[in-house]
Amino acid sequence: MNEQQANKWRKTRTMGKAKYVMYYGVLLWGVLLTAIFTGLELLTQSVYNVSWMYIRLAVFGSVGFFIANFRWESREKRFQSR
Template identity: 40%
Template structure:
């Protein structure tokens, strides 16, 4: 297979599923979207309602977990046949 994404996936798979979920799901989606929506709130309303910060963080961390988990399973099923070949 000449797909360059296969090599990237092999490196990411070596991290392990837990680290992959944290590095590519929980952190970017959870923290990133919390910051983004807080900035949008600041621009729109000229203030931040601090009660919403932990709620946003919790919701977006769950979303990031499910996205990264789905991506992990997708890549596993896509590249597993190529890893079994000698």
Template identity: 35%
Template sequence: MSDPRKELWHKRKQLGRSKYLILFGLLPWGIGLTIVTSVIEIISFRELNPVWIPIRLLVFFFIGFFVANARWHAMETRYEPYVRRP
């Protein structure tokens, strides 16, 4: 891993896993994709069905959690050799 990426990961790791999952998984994926799909629904159907909003939030929060969790573990495996290096 190059030095800028190592430093960036070091800063993000200091947030802690829970905060990382919220900031880089749940919020951008959950809220972001809910807004995007709602806008697409408004453009396509000229109306917004409010029943789908909590369902989208729930589904996209789960997706965001799994994506951020996978990224956390991937960066941990990349970062670990630099931590163990004397």
């Protein structure tokens, strides 16, 4: 991790792990992937199924939680080892 990355991470880590995981994982990954897959469903099948949207939101939100949690731990480890 170079000094520019360290400064950016120093600023980002002030939000705390819980807020970081919620914002970047659950909201960003979850909502973004749900919107993409729901849009693909609408384009390919010309049908919009609300129940599938809720299922996607739960699944992609959970996946995003784990991705953001892993990224936080990885960046913290890199930040501490520099």
